[in-house]
Amino acid sequence: MTPFFLGFDVPPYRLSGVVYGTLLNDAAALAALGDAVHQAPYKAPPTAPVLYLKPRNTLAAAGAAVAVPEEGGELEIGAALGLVVGRTACRVAEAQALEYLAGYVVVADLSVPHTSFYRPSVRLKARDGSCLVGPQVVPRSTVANPDVLAIEVTVDGRVVQRADMSGMRRSTAKLLADVSEFMTLRPGDVLMLGVPHGAPRARAGQRFSIEIAGLGRLDGTLVAERELAS
């Protein structure tokens, strides 16, 4: 059964539940690593898109409460533009790539903060309820250029991050082309363009919001894991 919040009123009408993220697409995030990218364990900067999955246990609706593990006590609030695939995309050319999208959606990609990107860090990135999607999919036709969208993150009502998509190493179209070269994306799949560098952190008891111009505002709250434990 598709959870209710994965349904939308634009094609493909519901999300597939398959959500991919893109690591270090923001040039500033890669630059911040400095010379470390040339040293062990990385040895070289990434060439292909570095992807990860937010599996089905992570998916939650806009407005959800997210559990913060006691260890560390904080989550990183990754604010991402979600590209919603509208038709099967296999080996799409960059020039046509946007035509494969149904629309766009705000994604809150929450992780336990980590500084090593050598291993996939599933324990830190795939925690229950750590991927909020919503509040709505907006049709592609309503967004003239996804690569300039402004994004704003607040914690407890205070603006803690302002960014836009123009600093991404791969644009929306380029990312779709490079990803679909080796893995086919299906209608309803979501591919995150990448989290802007400098993602804020928040603790249990705090509220956060992510707003992308034209897409709406996604709200969430953080609660201590032990309070959510059943």
Next chain:
Amino acid sequence: MKTARVAYGGALHDAVPHPQGLQLEDGRVLAEDAVVWLPPFEVGTVIALGLNYADHVKELAKELTVTTKDEPLVFLKGPGALIGHRGFTRRLKDAALMHYECELAVVIGRTSRRVKAADAMAHVAGYTVCNDYAIRDYLENWYRPNLRVKNRDGGTVLGPWFVDAADVPDPHDLALRTLVNGKVVQQGHTGNMIHSIPALIEYLSAFMTLQAGDVILTGTPDGVVNVNVGDEVVTEIDGIGRLVNTLVGDETFGR
């Protein structure tokens, strides 16, 4: 009990083994090559283990920076990677090293959250065989193994049968092997896993709720060698199944 999911005559069917091949739920008996085999259960989240056999760790030791004492090396895969028994996987012309990996696939049977190892086996519905291909040319040291190596279309083969957990008295006492064109190239034993099935379920369910249909690919032993276009790769696990895959070239995909 063993069950499969196949396509035949314009519809999807459940099937069980039969002396002549398999039998559909509607009674029809068919040869093994008369149907299209799908992954044998509705697959949820695909959780894969890297470096979970001590001998394989040794095999790769030169290029690794981890030891077997680290926490399990877990990575996730998307649904596009999955294909069934007797399927075809693309062997890229440009890649120097593409290899199979024979793995015991553990299928979760019910919602599992913070399960202790001692109780974990009650959450296992059953098992199947997995051949999880990798193209090592594309390895990069970012969220390694990166998806371009491990999440390619059609690169994760599952089947042929889903075998009930009740029919497998000890999943850590199974011999597994891979044959390329009939020649044994990889042999191992599930007793040599570094992190056992109950340990993996405890580890995973501590931070992610596992659901029925989620599958844990428990890693592969040593003996991974390059395969080429036209090769028939058979991964088999005693008592679980014999999974066949054939490698086809770029031209099959119009490349």
